[in-house]
Amino acid sequence: MPVEGDYPVRAPESARGQVLRVTVAGEDILHRPCKPAGAEFGTPWLSQLIDDMFLTMYVAEGAGLAANQVDVDLRLFVYDCYDDDDVRHVGHVLNPVVDPVAPEERRLLDAGEGCLSVPGPTHDVHRAERAVVRGLDKDGKDVVIEGTGYFARCLLHETDHLNGLLYVDRLTKRQRRAVLREMDDVKDSVFARRAERAAALGAVSTER
Numbered sequence: 001m002p003v004e005g006d007y008p009v010r011a012p013e014s015a016r017g018q019v020l021r022v023t024v025a026g027e028d029i030l031h032r033p034c035k036p037a038g039a040e041f042g043t044p045w046l047s048q049l050i051d052d053m054f055l056t057m058y059v060a061e062g063a064g065l066a067a068n069q070v071d072v073d074l075r076l077f078v079y080d081c082y083d084d085d086d087v088r089h090v091g092h093v094l095n096p097v098v099d100p101v102a103p104e105e106r107r108l109l110d111a112g113e114g115c116l117s118v119p120g121p122t123h124d125v126h127r128a129e130r131a132v133v134r135g136l137d138k139d140g141k142d143v144v145i146e147g148t149g150y151f152a153r154c155l156l157h158e159t160d161h162l163n164g165l166l167y168v169d170r171l172t173k174r175q176r177r178a179v180l181r182e183m184d185d186v187k188d189s190v191f192a193r194r195a196e197r198a199a200a201l202g203a204v205s206t207e208r
Contacts, residue, residue, distance in 0.1 A: 060194050
């Protein structure tokens with residue numbers, strides 16, 4: 001949801017969180033659809049998971065994070081992302097569904113995209129310039145999130161995660177191989193940087 005200019009640098013939830021390990025491309029949980037939330041609504045477990053995901057996202061320097069990226073099989077993602085009008089959006093959503101857009105109304109943009117589960121490289125990906133996501137908050141109340149530009153890209157990227165897709169799955173085979181080779185070359189340095197950020201925040205990184 002849009003937040004005002006006096007909103008904290010990091011979402012308040014992160015102060016209650018712990019850093020979780022971020023899963024990496026190739027792990028099974030990233031490559032299959034996540035289970036919809038049901039009995040989890042309103043539970044302390046879900047609230048803690050959201051807190052942990054916010055802190056993990058900040059440590060990893062991301063704009064969004066899906067539950068399967070912290071090895072949890074649940075249709076949930078958190079986000080802290082600016083749109084192209086420099087409006088900041090912060091929140092979470094469970095069981096997200098992207099509104100369909102008629103082909104004649106759909107405008108695709110090509111822009112660089114990275115992923116915390118593909119540590120290091122980025123690549124241009126086609127995404128719609130506008131997205132509307134409908135879902136539920138942690139208490140089971142309806143939420144509607146509307147994004148344009150980079151924020152739309154974030155919403156679509158994270159919803160893809162919950163459907164078992166990484167951004168590399170939207171590339172050609174040659175592009176995908178090149179991105180994954182680059183990831184293998186640089187991922188250790190990315191993990192080291194995350195550990196440094198976790199330490200700076202007084203947290204412990206569990207990256208491997």
